Amino acid sequence: MSTYLVRLGTEEIEVEVEAVGDALRLSVDGRARCVDAVEVLPGWYSLVVDQGSHALGTLPRLASPGGSAPEAAGPRRWTMVLDGYTYDVTVERGGRRRVRPGTAGAAAQGHEVRAPMPGLLVAVVVTEGTPVAAGQPLLTMEAMKMQMEIRSPVAGMVRRVHAASGAEVSGGQVLVTIG
Numbered sequence: 657m658s659t660y661l662v663r664l665g666t667e668e669i670e671v672e673v674e675a676v677g678d679a680l681r682l683s684v685d686g687r688a689r690c691v692d693a694v695e696v697l698p699g700w701y702s703l704v705v706d707q708g709s710h711a712l713g714t715l716p717r718l719a720s721p722g723g724s725a726p727e728a729a730g731p732r733r734w735t736m737v738l739d740g741y742t743y744d745v746t747v748e749r750g751g752r753r754r755v756r757p758g759t760a761g762a763a764a765q766g767h768e769v770r771a772p773m774p775g776l777l778v779a780v781v782v783t784e785g786t787p788v789a790a791g792q793p794l795l796t797m798e799a800m801k802m803q804m805e806i807r808s809p810v811a812g813m814v815r816r817v818h819a820a821s822g823a824e825v826s827g828g829q830v831l832v833t834i835g
Contacts, residue, residue: 663746697800699773713737713772715827735828737772741791741807744768766835767810773827775799780821782832786814794832797825810834 657674672683682689692704693712703710715735731748744767779796782788788808795806815835819825 659750661748661750664743710739711737715770715772735770735772737804737806740805741809742769742772743809744770766815766833767812768830769794769806769808769832769834771797771825771827771829771831772804772806773799775825777819777821777823777825777831778803780817780819782814782817784814784817788812788814788834806831808832808834 657672660671660673662669662671669685671685674681674683676690678692680691680693682691689706694702696702699714701712701714703712713736716733731746734745734747736743736745776798777795778798780794781796782794788794788811790808790811792808793805794808794814797804797806812834814832816833818830818832825831
């Protein structure tokens with residue numbers, strides 16, 4: 657069994673992973689889950705979690721302009737799209753929580769919504785200053801001949817829209833900042 661510390665914004669979650677045949681048994685903050693995962697395209701998975709179906713896309717988080725590249729060792733940083741919701745996730749092996757959920761930090765800097773893969777922005781439905789609810793559509797992107805709605809993972813105010821409708825974007829590119 658392996659233990660990981662997963663960070664989603666300011667929330668930290670302890671996840672234990674154990675292989676059970678072809679499936680995985682996850683213990684998320686002490687709650688057991690059975691997960692079957694099949695890679696359907698590079699970096700894109702079909703998940704069955706406790707008999708519920710989900711789509712998961714993963715992309716290593718890229719360096720921001722003027723920023724440093726992700727570390728080769730230490731925490732792994734990912735942009736993940738789960739059922740149309742985009743999350744910036746940091747994963748590190750072992751350890752216990754160091755920060756209590758709900759503390760300041762990422763919220764003060766704003767939440768960056770990133771492109772899950774290279775593609776074309778078909779529509780941007782928010783503008784700077786727009787209040788958004790968690791789950792509200794922010795933009796529509798086309799990639800690999802499929803359209804996907806990118807939704808806000810958090811409630812807040814749109815601080816900045818980084819790309820316009822019709823723009824070609826790269827995987828991991830920041831599209832919207834919510835603060």
